[in-house]
Amino acid sequence: MDPRPIGVFDSGLGGLTALRELRRLLPGEELIYFGDTGRVPYGGKGREIIQHYARQDVAFLRSFDPKAIIIACGTVSANALTELSAENDLPIFGVVGPAAQAAAGATRSGKVGVIATAASIRSGAYEREIARLDPSLTVFPQACPLFVPLVENGRFRPGDQVVELVAEEYLAPLRHAGVDTLVLGCTHYPLLRDVVGKVMGGNVTLIDTGAACAAAAVQCLEEQGLLARRETGSCRYFVSDSPQDFARLAGIFLGEEAQGSVERIEIEKY
């Protein structure tokens, strides 16, 4: 039993889709969420700067003495998990491994699609991890650089012509390749589930990376006896841009109004 908090971070607010799942699975935990809204998005940036930002994000969360940290961000998981794990003496969970495992378990045709940010796809992390789990699988990676700006502008609902047109374009190669499983490799993408599902068709299994990561982290913490086992938990939110903008957007990702305090911090000091 460990009463310390669990730290969760993302380049922005997409990671709240993972936090939501974590709260559902672990209602008694104390969660600290940091969204780097002042420097969002990470997905179009270079590997070196992503690692630099991720180190600051982890350093900030470590100021709360957490028992574990969850990288609720596909881009950071794909570009910095190895380094962060080597540099920190506490469990750090990324989204790539759990999502790869879920995809390898779900596919029947052996053809798995991965959609993610440009930086995630360029890293090759999803392909490597899926190949490690089952070398017989074929992975079809597709960068979707406009998906994050579209979601952050509230453009993710079926019927929105722009997002449907962009999804058609990005997903056409994967549909033609005949993938039966598709990893939504960015924590913003669960909001696009309906649009993506409509384009890919009902027979394609969509893997939610945030949910897969939350489930894997919970299992691991349980095995190590690190859960708090409280009746009621809590959540505190920190951002690097204005808390007002957070409040406006957070509900979209959480599916409900954010409960708990929201504070702005200066992340570049960490």
Added chain:
Amino acid sequence: MDPRPIGVFDSGLGGLTALRELRRLLPGEELIYFGDTGRVPYGGKGREIIQHYARQDVAFLRSFDPKAIIIACGTVSANALTELSAENDLPIFGVVGPAAQAAAGATRSGKVGVIATAASIRSGAYEREIARLDPSLTVFPQACPLFVPLVENGRFRPGDQVVELVAEEYLAPLRHAGVDTLVLGCTHYPLLRDVVGKVMGGNVTLIDTGAACAAAAVQCLEEQGLLARRETGSCRYFVSDSPQDFARLAGIFLGEEAQGSVERIEIEKY
């Protein structure tokens, strides 16, 4: 006569459209360009964080002892010019004033449209400046939050279905309002000139903020005897993300390959 360099900065690479014009007008000057590619875009962020970043951008450029600084960024000009001018004892030029002047001079119908980032439109800076110049003019502001991500992903050419659909949507209210002059209030937007022109029709005058700002700055420096009057100038580029990505994108904005060195700096140290 003043041999010192001129500093130019933007949240990213859009400001290169202004730099290009500056080099055309002042081939003998030494220009220092900083693009904050590690934190781009600014246009969706809050005023406070935009001012914080802009102060760091100016502090970095001041390390070269410049004779003047040009804010080649609509979002920073609209949200931080007053503060930066008050805090610095050298001429600082923004894009809002010159663009407003050009628009006020061009309109015949008295109806002026302004398209810009969400942060620029929210600031009301273009409206205030145009009203100050001529209170009889009516301004129609329109935030276009997807334009910057589209341009940064190379999606700005006529025939690109996505950018044409987005432009149709954003510009419809301005077309219906009957504006005869439209301020392209972000230095990324000159690349969208053909797409915007196609939607608005040939009778609408498009104002390029970067070019208007460059022209105004040159006139002012000339009047104050601050030009260098060299035969051949130079340009040095600095970015906060990888120089490789800069090289790939810069040509789009400059209309030619970038000549001159490119270095990465750690902007958060300033």
